[in-house]
Amino acid sequence: MKIAIDAMGGDYAPEEVVKGAILACRELDASVILVGDENLISAILDKQSISGLKLEICHTTEVIGMDEHPAVAVKKKKDSSLVVANRLVKEGKASAVISAGNTGAAMSASLLTLGRIKGINRPAIASPMPTAAGVSVLLDAGANADCDPENLAQFALMGSIYAEKVFGIRNPRVGLLSIGEEETKGNKLTVAAHQLLKNSGLNFIGNIEGRHVHNGECDVIVCDGFVGNIVLKLSEGLAGVLIGQIKTAFTQNPLALAGAFLAKNAFTSIKRKMDYTEYGGAPLLGLNGISMISHGRSNAKAIKNAIKAAIKAVNEDIVTTIASAQTSPEAAD
C-alpha cells in the first residue's frame, strides 16, 4: 500500500511534510509517494538518512496556493501536486491521498477525481476532536455549509463507521448537536434529523448541547458543516485564549512564575491532550477513496499521524464499508 502526499501543501511545506513522510516510513514502515517539486523535495531528503525507506518522488510543476479559488484552481492546475496526488489514488497507484494545503481545493480535487460513493449525497469532513475522555469524531467540519436532514443522517452513519474502524470505538455513541436535549428542541434541520437518526439503527443517544462537545459524552458528533466549522475553530481559538491568559497570569508575579516553573510538566501534559497533531488529519468521508485533510499548520508529527490514520482507513476498508452500508436493505428502507 502506498500513500500519496501533497508535499507542497501546508504552511510548513515542503520541509515538514517531507520530514513527516520520513517519520512515517521509519516508524510505521509506510510506503509514501511525495508529490511535488522534485528539486525541493530532493534537497530536503538529501539532508536526511533515508536509506532503506520506501519513499518515492512524483514530480509536479504546479502548486495550488492557500488563497486560490478551490474549484477554479483544481480545474486549471492539472499538474499541481494536489491534483496529481489525488489522480494517483484514482489510477490505483496509491491507496490514499493526504494534503495539508488549501482545504477547499483538497475537497474539490478529491471530489472531482475520486467521486462520491453511490448513495452518499454529500461527502463530509470528519474531524477528530480531543475531549476530556479521549477523542470524538465531529462531522461535518466544514464541507457543507447548508445541509438537509438526510445529509446529517448519512454523516452519522459514516462517522460511526470511521470511529469504530479507525479509532476502535465499539458501537460508537452518536449525538446530534442541537440546542436543548429533548427531540423537539433545535432548529428545523436538527428536529427533522433527530427523527431520521432515531430510526437509523445507529447507537443514537439523542441531542447533545454545546457544553457536551468536549466532555466525551458521545463518540460521533453530528452537525452541518457551518456549525461544525465554527465549533472546531471556536474550540481552537478559546483554548489558545485561555492558555494565553494562563501564561500572562503566571508571569505577573514571582511566586506564580516559580509555580509555573514547578508545574511545567503538568502544562505539557494538558497541551498534549489538546494537540491536533496527535490525530494528524480529518478524512473526507463518502468518496471512492481515502482522502485525508490535514491542518494547514501541520508539522512533521501531524503528517506522520495523518499517514498512520490513512493506512488504518485503508486497512479497515472504510470505503467499501460505507458503500455496503448504503446499499444494505436497511439503508434502502
Place this chain on the structure above:
Amino acid sequence: MKIAIDAMGGDYAPEEVVKGAILACRELDASVILVGDENLISAILDKQSISGLKLEICHTTEVIGMDEHPAVAVKKKKDSSLVVANRLVKEGKASAVISAGNTGAAMSASLLTLGRIKGINRPAIASPMPTAAGVSVLLDAGANADCDPENLAQFALMGSIYAEKVFGIRNPRVGLLSIGEEETKGNKLTVAAHQLLKNSGLNFIGNIEGRHVHNGECDVIVCDGFVGNIVLKLSEGLAGVLIGQIKTAFTQNPLALAGAFLAKNAFTSIKRKMDYTEYGGAPLLGLNGISMISHGRSNAKAIKNAIKAAIKAVNEDIVTTIASAQTSPEAAD
C-alpha cells in the same frame, strides 16, 4: 425606578436571588420588588440587615419549574412569580424585570406581556461574552433557532445599541459569525445577511470565524440563535474541561502541586475573567420593556450585576433608542 425580580427563578432561588437584591440595594442604592412567595422571601430577609433598603415583596402563589413547557406554563400560571414580575413592568409599576428561572418561559412571559417593538420581527437574547480584550455581546444566544437575513440585520442593530449604551463601547465593531472571512463564504443565511449588514450604516467589520469569537476582535457578534446557543454553551463547557484538566495535571505530582499553590492568585484572576457572574444577565432585546435573563446557576453576585445592567439599560433608554432606530428614515429604506 424599581426593578422587579422573579425571586423564585433559578437553581439557587429564592435564597441567592433575595441576597443579590439586597446587595444591589446596598451597593447601588437600587429599588427592588421581590416577586414570589412572601413567607419564603421574608424568612430570608429576616436573617439579613435590611433596614433602610428599598425592598418590597409582591406575593405570588405559583412557580414555573425549570422543566415546564414555556408557553403552556406562562399561559396557565397567571399568578406565577415570573408572569407577575413581567406584568409589573407592563403596568408601569417596575422599569425592568429579571429572571434566572426557565429561560424559555422567561422569554415567553416577556414576549407575551411586554410585546415587541414595532419593526422588530424577532427579539434576541444578547449575551455578554468574556473575551481576551474584555467583553463582547453575542446575539442571538438562543431565542430564535431559525432566522432569516433580516432578523440578523436587526440583531446587529440592537446589539450595537446595547454595546454602546450599556457597555460604553463607542461605535462598536459588528462581526457576522460565519465560516471563511470573504463575503461569499458561509451558509445561505450569512451570505445574504452579509449584504444587508454591509449597507446597514453600522460599523460592520465583515465575517468573523469561530477562532475570533474570544479574541476580542469585535464588540458585537451576530448569528442565529441556534449557532449562538451552541457557541455560548460550548465556550462554557470547554473552559470547564480545560480548568478540570489543569487541576488534575497539577495534583498529579508534588512539584506541580507546590506550583499550583504558588500560582493560586494567578488562577483566581483567570477565573474572574471568564466569570459570567460579572455580567449578571443577558437582555432580551426588541421588546417594549427591559427584560434580563440570568444564568440558571446565578448566585447573589450575578443577580446584583443583572440588576446593575438592567438599571443601566433603563437609564440609557434602550427601548426607545431601538424603536427610533427602527422608524428612522434610514431603517425604512
